Amino acid sequence: KQTYHIAVIPGDGIGKEIVPEAQAVLEKVTEGRANFEYVDFDLGAERYLRDGAILPDEELERLKQQDAILLGAIGDPRIKAGILERGLLLKMRFELDQYVNLRPSKLYKGVVSPLADPGDIDFVVVREGTEGLYAGAGGSVRRGTPQEVATEVSINTAFGAERVVRYAYKLAMKRRRKLTLVHKKNVLTNAGDMWQRLVDQVGEEYPEVEREYLHVDASTIFLVTEPSRFDVIVTDNLFGDILTDEAGAVVGGVGYSASGCINASNTYPSMFEPIHGSAPDIAGKGIANPTAAILSAAMLLDHLGFDQEADRINKAVEDDIAELGATSRSTSRIGKDILGRL
Amino acid sequence: KQTYHIAVIPGDGIGKEIVPEAQAVLEKVTEGRANFEYVDFDLGAERYLRDGAILPDEELERLKQQDAILLGAIGDPRIKAGILERGLLLKMRFELDQYVNLRPSKLYKGVVSPLADPGDIDFVVVREGTEGLYAGAGGSVRRGTPQEVATEVSINTAFGAERVVRYAYKLAMKRRRKLTLVHKKNVLTNAGDMWQRLVDQVGEEYPEVEREYLHVDASTIFLVTEPSRFDVIVTDNLFGDILTDEAGAVVGGVGYSASGCINASNTYPSMFEPIHGSAPDIAGKGIANPTAAILSAAMLLDHLGFDQEADRINKAVEDDIAELGATSRSTSRIGKDILGRL
Ligand SMILES: CC(C)[C@H](C(=O)O)[C@@H](O)C(=O)O
Ligand SMILES: CC(C)[C@H](C(=O)O)[C@@H](O)C(=O)O
Numbered sequence: 001k002q003t004y005h006i007a008v009i010p011g012d013g014i015g016k017e018i019v020p021e022a023q024a025v026l027e028k029v030t031e032g033r034a035n036f037e038y039v040d041f042d043l044g045a046e047r048y049l050r051d052g053a054i055l056p057d058e059e060l061e062r063l064k065q066q067d068a069i070l071l072g073a074i075g076d077p078r079i080k081a082g083i084l085e086r087g088l089l090l091k092m093r094f095e096l097d098q099y100v101n102l103r104p105s106k107l108y109k110g111v112v113s114p115l116a117d118p119g120d121i122d123f124v125v126v127r128e129g130t131e132g133l134y135a136g137a138g139g140s141v142r143r144g145t146p147q148e149v150a151t152e153v154s155i156n157t158a159f160g161a162e163r164v165v166r167y168a169y170k171l172a173m174k175r176r177r178k179l180t181l182v183h184k185k186n187v188l189t190n191a192g193d194m195w196q197r198l199v200d201q202v203g204e205e206y207p208e209v210e211r212e213y214l215h216v217d218a219s220t221i222f223l224v225t226e227p228s229r230f231d232v233i234v235t236d237n238l239f240g241d242i243l244t245d246e247a248g249a250v251v252g253g254v255g256y257s258a259s260g261c262i263n264a265s266n267t268y269p270s271m272f273e274p275i276h277g278s279a280p281d282i283a284g285k286g287i288a289n290p291t292a293a294i295l296s297a298a299m300l301l302d303h304l305g306f307d308q309e310a311d312r313i314n315k316a317v318e319d320d321i322a323e324l325g326a327t328s329r330s331t332s333r334i335g336k337d338i339l340g341r342l
Numbered sequence: 343k344q345t346y347h348i349a350v351i352p353g354d355g356i357g358k359e360i361v362p363e364a365q366a367v368l369e370k371v372t373e374g375r376a377n378f379e380y381v382d383f384d385l386g387a388e389r390y391l392r393d394g395a396i397l398p399d400e401e402l403e404r405l406k407q408q409d410a411i412l413l414g415a416i417g418d419p420r421i422k423a424g425i426l427e428r429g430l431l432l433k434m435r436f437e438l439d440q441y442v443n444l445r446p447s448k449l450y451k452g453v454v455s456p457l458a459d460p461g462d463i464d465f466v467v468v469r470e471g472t473e474g475l476y477a478g479a480g481g482s483v484r485r486g487t488p489q490e491v492a493t494e495v496s497i498n499t500a501f502g503a504e505r506v507v508r509y510a511y512k513l514a515m516k517r518r519r520k521l522t523l524v525h526k527k528n529v530l531t532n533a534g535d536m537w538q539r540l541v542d543q544v545g546e547e548y549p550e551v552e553r554e555y556l557h558v559d560a561s562t563i564f565l566v567t568e569p570s571r572f573d574v575i576v577t578d579n580l581f582g583d584i585l586t587d588e589a590g591a592v593v594g595g596v597g598y599s600a601s602g603c604i605n606a607s608n609t610y611p612s613m614f615e616p617i618h619g620s621a622p623d624i625a626g627k628g629i630a631n632p633t634a635a636i637l638s639a640a641m642l643l644d645h646l647g648f649d650q651e652a653d654r655i656n657k658a659v660e661d662d663i664a665e666l667g668a669t670s671r672s673t674s675r676i677g678k679d680i681l682g683r684l
Contacts, residue, residue, distance in 0.1 A: 032365060075528065090529070096397065114566050116458040133496070138532045144539070149533040154475070159489035184580070187432070189424035190480045190492040197486070217587035218619075223454050224566065224591040240525070245559035249566040274618035277560075337349035 003035040004304060007066040007269070012084070013278025014288035014331075015072020021290035022070060022297040028342050029301070039066060043088055046074030047315050054087035062205070064268050064305035069096075070302050071273035072293065077280050086136060095128050096268035098261035099160065100167050101129035101237070102299070103244040103275060105227075108318060110325035111252035115224065120326040121251055124175070125169040129261055131160045132191075134237040156191040156236065158198060161342030165198050166266055168234035168311025169206045178231035179203070179211045182219045182239050191236070203276055219243060223250055244275055253306070255288075258295035260303060270303050272296040291317060294338055295317040316341035345377040345604075346646060349408040350610070354426070355620025356630035363677030364412060364639040370684050371643070371651040385430055387418030396429035410444040410642050411613035414635065417622035427433075428478060435471050438610035440603035441502065442509050443471035443579070444641070445617060447569075450660060452667030453594035457566065457619060460617040463593055467519070468510040469582025471603055474504045474533075476579040498533040498541060498578065505557020507540050509606055510576035511548040520573035521553045523547070524561045524566055524581050531580070541576070561585060565592055586617055597630075598611035598623035598663070600637035602645060613643050614638040628673050633659060636680055658683035 008025070008264060010019040025037060030036045041059060048054055062070065074089040092098070107113055107121035137153035172179045181199045185192025204209050213223065216239045222229060223246050235243065248254035254276035261271040274292030282288055298313035320338050329337070347369070352361040362387040365380060372378045383401060390396055403412065416431040434440070441473035447454055449463035479495035514521045523541045527534025541586060545553050554562065558581045564571060565588050577585065596618035616634030624630055637659055644652035662680050669680070 081528040081534065085528040086531065114457055114459070116456060118452075133494075134529055138496070138530075140532045141538065142500075143536075146500050146504070148536055150497040150498045150536040152475075152498075152533050154480070154494040154496070156492045156494075158484075158488050162488075184583075186423040186427040187476055187580075187583075188480075188494045190482045191494050192423070194482065194485075194490055194492045211588045217583050220584055220588035221591040221596065222563065224593075225590065238529075241526075241559050242562055246562035246566065248586065249563040253567075254563065325447065326541075 001035050003122070004067045005035060005037050005039055005065065006300070007041055007069040008038050009041045009043050009069060009071045010163045011072040011074045011278065012076045013073055013280050013283035015044070015074070015278055017283070017288050017331050018274065018290035019070060021331060024295035024335060024339055025294050025313055025342065026070070026297045026301070028339055029312055030306065031104060033306070033309065037183045044074060044082060045079055045147045048079060048084060049263055054084065055091050063136070064065040064096065065091070066269050068269050068304060069271035069298060070300060071271050073274065073276065073278035075278040076091060090134060090136070092271060093261050096151065096263055096271065096281075097130060097265070098263045098271055099128065099130045100129035100164055100241060100260070100262040100264050103127060103240070103257065105244070105247040105251050107257060108321045108325065110288055110322040111256060112326070113252050115250060115251060118250065119226070119228035121227045123227070123233060123242055123259055125233045125235065125244050125247065126164055127170065127244065128160060128237050129263055131155050131157060132237035133278040154188070154191060156194060160192060161195055162263070164199050164201045165234055169202055169209055169234050172209045172232040173206065176231040177209045179209050180219070180230055181211065181213045181244065182216050182233055182235040184214070186217050187213060190223040195236070215243070221249055222248055249280060254292065256295070258292050258299055260296070260299045264302065267339060272300040272303070288331050290331050290335050291321070295337070312342060343376050346409045346470050347407065348378055348380050348642070349405055349411040350380050351383045351385050351413045353416045353417055353620065354418045355622050355625035357416070358615070358652060359625070359630050359673050360632035360635040361403060361412060361414040363518060363673060364635035365550055366677060366681055367655060367684065368412070368639045368643070370681055371414045371654055372648070372684060375648070375651065378387060378506070386416060387421055390421060390426060395499055397431040397433050403605055405434070406610055408437065408611045410611050410646060413615035415615050415616065417543065417624050429463060432476060432478070434613060437601050438605055439607070440472065441472045442506055442602070442603045442604040442606050443469035443582060444602040444604055445469060445585070445599065446591040447599060448661045449593045450598060450667065452664040453598060453669070455592060455594050457592060460592065461568070463569045463571035465569070465575060465589070466513060467575045467582055467586050467589065468506055468578065469577060469586065470502060470506045470579050470587065473497050473499060474579035478579065492521065494544070496530070496533060498536060499505045500536060503537055504540050504544065505606070507544045507576055510574050511544055514574040515548065515552045518573040519551045521551050522561070522572055523553065523555045524558050524575055524577040525555070526587065527555070527668060528557060537578070543546050558584070562614055563624055565589055590617055594635065598633055598637070599633050600641055602638070602641045604645065614642040614645070626674040630673050632673050632677050635664070636677070654684060
């Protein structure tokens, strides 16, 4: 039996409550199939407040030795916005070259969408994960004066965009064969034009895949009026961030939305996390929904090649939601209910 | 009686069909109250395809002589994305220093929202109109090669942000006294931090206004789950573009969403336009809804100080939608129906 080392980073807020449920599910489905060893990483707000460390180099190196990372959530209202996000979460995505940020949106049976007539929603956003406006380029001059100027630079490379575009086409081939590029090429003409050219070029190799282009503003409309039109969306880092939160709302809440920050070249471990945040308002109450974390664990297994085990989790979650989705349950109750179906 | 010179730019696609309806409404309500003279500007795709002109300097100078601008829509699929948008639409917004892009969202009685339980939706987005990622800064190297790098630079100034923040607070004072800053300060730390500081600083002068901050991704969720929470949203150029399209969808379609590109210092004329685009798919069929253009005409009147006339239009539109909003009518039918109520 092979051994897998899984880094576990509960992180902040409800992250601490939902990750144990996801880990329990992982343990259960891999029992007897493989040796999963869990390595806890004490990273996040508590650690930062305690000793000032965000992501020390040695810990980053240790992370690189693992086979995959299970993450809860990062972010704490006591700490200035950006410090943990940029210093920990984005640093991991960038340093581990997790260029495909994979975010499925699915309206499960039993979940109430805020839309009156949601239709059949089942699409995946392939969000670029290592460049764009997230590069951290930019700065300020004359900070705090009336003459202050602050810039943010979106850095986009053909290398970086092409690899996610390729990934998106491959994914579309396994699905309903439709690819939507979302950008704002009528305003962001440099980056938008490059993305469009790459989608067209790589598209030549995938003649079976229907492709369309939508401006990001128009796509926020379609997510509300006709979400079933989407199969695979490919987009940049910021637009992907925005669209997947809206998509999460449309499928009944980000509590059901898992994601994978995938290094598809496997040079470093991939990371799996719910798309929701640390939700400080409900943290510590034991009422956060662990479903997105559990679905993220399924994505982790799928990534490591355990697709049957992943399917078992997905099936258990689907059944759980279909039967009990509308009832109000505690974090551990939902965890146990899903565990009981495995 | 004073004379007002109104530049009319029908522009492209359905712009040509809806602007005459809005102009007819303008003519009707100002009859006997003031001399409105309309100056047609032949700008847009047809002009560009005919003689290559986008916005010649002399025409820009003539535009500056007008009291206000009524615009239809800009954009044509025959022309590469960005040419008309950047060369004409954004050029006017920037050259005429229309720094407040004012975009009300209201769910009218009689309009069906795609949300199952929309609640009472009535908010205004104050979108910055002259900087951010729309500055047109950025470029490419090694275009068309695997080594291509494309950048887009968001330029944000305290001067530019503060004036819209001030405008937003003043507006909030006339409304429900709640201001939401939308940004992504946990990632775009330079610009986000500046916006937050300005909102806090100016907020000291408006202690009656409750203020909150939301990340742009989270705000796309609330627009779907709880749009009634918003009163005044202040945000940058790109986030404002995205949010107002989503908001338009939530209030039953961008066909009801007007906007003003306002030079609040009145150094140059302001421009009023529906937030929807040229809709090439339905252009020429006479089925486009002129309501957003008519509501934009009301905003134009309000800006010129004709608030009673603006109110008359708003009332006529409200009544029209309440009674006939659900029926399918042609462009000219809707125009005539609204005209008939004035
Ligand atoms: C916390 C934040 C930096 C992060 C992002 O913007 O990527 C989050 O919103 C997400 O979508 O995972
Ligand atoms: C056409 C386009 C350049 C424009 C914008 O992005 O501002 C439009 O989407 C709008 O919202 O007015």
